[in-house]
Amino acid sequence: MCVWLIAVEECIDVEEMNGKAMSLAAKHPGRIGFDIEVFEQFLSGRREADWITAARRDAFEKYTQLLAQELPAEEFKRLDLRPFNAELFRPVSDSGELEAVSALLGETSDYGGRIVHQDGHAVEVSGSDQLAEKGILFGELQAMLEQHRELLEPFFMRRAVSPDADRFSAWHAAFWTGGTLLYVPRNVEVELPLHSLITSTRNGVADFSHTLIIVDEGARATLLEETASADADSAGLHVGCVELIVERDAQLRYVQLQNWNQKTWHFAHQAGVVENNGTLQWTVVGLGSRVSHIHQDINLAGRASSAEVNGVTFTSDRQKLSYYTQQHHQQQGTRSDLLYREVLRDESRVIWRGMIKVDIPAQQTDGYQRSDALMLSEEARCDSIPGLEIEADDVRCTHGSTTGRVDQDQILYCMSRGITRNEAMHMIVEGFFQEVYDRIPIPVVRDTLSQTVQKKLGIETLAADVMSADDEEF
Amino acid sequence: MERVIGTDELQSGERRSVFIDEIPALVIRIEDQWFVVEDVCSHDGQPMTDGELIDCSLVCPRHSARFDLKTGKALCMPATEAIRVFKVEVRDNAVWAAL
Numbered sequence: 001m002c003v004w005l006i007a008v009e010e011c012i013d014v015e016e017m018n019g020k021a022m023s024l025a026a027k028h029p030g031r032i033g034f035d036i037e038v039f040e041q042f043l044s045g046r047r048e049a050d051w052i053t054a055a056r057r058d059a060f061e062k063y064t065q066l067l068a069q070e071l072p073a074e075e076f077k078r079l080d081l082r083p084f085n086a087e088l089f090r091p092v093s094d095s096g097e098l099e100a101v102s103a104l105l106g107e108t109s110d111y112g113g114r115i116v117h118q119d120g121h122a123v124e125v126s127g128s129d130q131l132a133e134k135g136i137l138f139g140e141l142q143a144m145l146e147q148h149r150e151l152l153e154p155f156f157m158r159r160a161v162s163p164d165a166d167r168f169s170a171w172h173a174a175f176w177t178g179g180t181l182l183y184v185p186r187n188v189e190v191e192l193p194l195h196s197l198i199t200s201t202r203n204g205v206a207d208f209s210h211t212l213i214i215v216d217e218g219a220r221a222t223l224l225e226e227t228a229s230a231d232a233d234s235a236g237l238h239v240g241c242v243e244l245i246v247e248r249d250a251q252l253r254y255v256q257l258q259n260w261n262q263k264t265w266h267f268a269h270q271a272g273v274v275e276n277n278g279t280l281q282w283t284v285v286g287l288g289s290r291v292s293h294i295h296q297d298i299n300l301a302g303r304a305s306s307a308e309v310n311g312v313t314f315t316s317d318r319q320k321l322s323y324y325t326q327q328h329h330q331q332q333g334t335r336s337d338l339l340y341r342e343v344l345r346d347e348s349r350v351i352w353r354g355m356i357k358v359d360i361p362a363q364q365t366d367g368y369q370r371s372d373a374l375m376l377s378e379e380a381r382c383d384s385i386p387g388l389e390i391e392a393d394d395v396r397c398t399h400g401s402t403t404g405r406v407d408q409d410q411i412l413y414c415m416s417r418g419i420t421r422n423e424a425m426h427m428i429v430e431g432f433f434q435e436v437y438d439r440i441p442i443p444v445v446r447d448t449l450s451q452t453v454q455k456k457l458g459i460e461t462l463a464a465d466v467m468s469a470d471d472e473e474f
Numbered sequence: 475m476e477r478v479i480g481t482d483e484l485q486s487g488e489r490r491s492v493f494i495d496e497i498p499a500l501v502i503r504i505e506d507q508w509f510v511v512e513d514v515c516s517h518d519g520q521p522m523t524d525g526e527l528i529d530c531s532l533v534c535p536r537h538s539a540r541f542d543l544k545t546g547k548a549l550c551m552p553a554t555e556a557i558r559v560f561k562v563e564v565r566d567n568a569v570w571a572a573l
Contacts, residue, residue, distance in 0.1 A: 077520055078519055082498050083493055083498065349519070381519060
């Protein structure tokens with residue numbers, strides 16, 4: 001056990017504390033972000049084109065301004081960031097010694113191409129030459145940006161995520177360390193899924209990996225991305241950004257499986273832009289991290305564009321995972337369908353704040369969002385807040401959320417038919433996630449999720465816990 | 475138990491934010507009594523750092539839920555569940571606490 005004081009929190013008398021206390025962030029900015037010294041040191045270790053450095057400096061200026069402001073209350077007030085201390089983390093200028101990090105998706109399927117990042121730096125790229133024969137660009141982001149500036153600059157942190165969107169996107173824009181780039185030219189199909197693995201191997205490393213995917217008109221692609229830590233004890237920080245751009249008539253399937261260890265802080269601003277008749281299928285899996293906050297925007301910018309968003313979250317111990325999702329219907333005839341499922345164990349907490357936003361031109365919109373949580377302990381907590389903001393008058397928008405515990409009658413029903421308590425618990429939790437699994441048309445993802453959830457369930461321990469809780473009740 | 479503060483660092487009616495085993499907590503002194511409670515309202519899950527102290531209770535600054543500093547028990551709506559209180563010992567001119 002460790003105890004530490006917030007040294008800057010001075011003694012304040014009771015009257016002063018009633019509404020006048022200064023926020024911790026304002027008193028000690030080093031705890032919540034990086035200062036100019038860290039930035040200059042970071043730049044000195046970079047070898048990159050001048051225009052990239054200039055963009056970083058602009059972003060750092062915005063970041064400094066945003067750092068001085070409070071975070072938007074509606075998005076962050078339920079997330080306790082007080083224990084976060086940015087001083088414990090720094091970006092590193094190299095990938096260090098190559099470490100084999102076990103990947104959940106990476107070990108189970110063949111891919112058309114693969115890229116691996118370690119501590120913010122690309123350490124392996126495969127398949128890019130074969131893909132290049134079809135005009136597909138797949139590889140390390142910085143190198144691609146420098147080689148194809150004219151093509152890629154208009155997209156990078158311009159179309160989907162803006163550097164001044166919030167404090168974390170500005171932080172990322174100033175410090176991004178590398179990432180994955182996929183560009184699929186017009187009417188080209190990437191037949192096999194591509195795989196991107198982002199790993200953290202050293203204690204105290206701040207990773208700012210970026211993912212930029214552009215699927216040009218009529219093109220199709222699937223990219224499976226996952227994050228992982230080399231061990232359970234290294235503390236890490238990941239401030240990420242994901243940009244998905246789906247042009248007219250294009251189709252993208254993107255899966256992100258977040259599996260950091262429980263010492264990692266994970267913040268990410270993620271956005272997809274879908275143009276006319278484009279289709280985006282986006283699956284977000286949250287298994288790891290100590291604290292995570294994902295800002296996920298789905299911008300349906302073209303007529304008849306559609307997006308399906310799937311969320312699978314499983315938390316345990318004292319994990320806190322927070323999602324802020326927005327389905328933004330900007331044009332006529334757009335469709336969005338979001339389904340999040342969360343299972344919570346121990347003292348973990350999940351926060352989901354979802355919004356369907358419909359602009360005036362977006363008539364005949366069909367928007368749906370739903371978040372369901374299954375609580376496996378009394379100490380777990382889930383806050384689900386769906387919302388609608390509709391400016392058009394001819395739309396169909398529905399939303400809902402449920403939170404509940406495992407129904408003891410269901411367990412009794414199973415046991416009365418010869419199924420053990422362990423098997424019953426397993427079936428109930430698997431069944432709870434099944435509806436999301438059924439929406440994911442990539443077998444390797446479905447299978448991996450099912451196996452990973454089983455492992456994290458720790459069925460034996462879980463059933464014993466439930467049994468002892470029942471004994472206490474009776 | 476872990477040392478959280480020196481007894482001469484707070485006067486009666488004062489408080490200090492600390493982390494105990496990564497849990498945000500408030501150390502509060504009222505006369506010669508010391509209390510250490512989790513600094514998270516059980517109603518909305520947010521900090522109560524600036525909450526008013528009334529007698530031996532802490533009032534959440536947002537929705538006025540009130541918690542007993544000795545037991546953590548919720549004394550009024552909208553909170554219905556207790557907050558965690560830490561065991562406290564005063565020795566060697568310091569306050570020590572543990573869950």
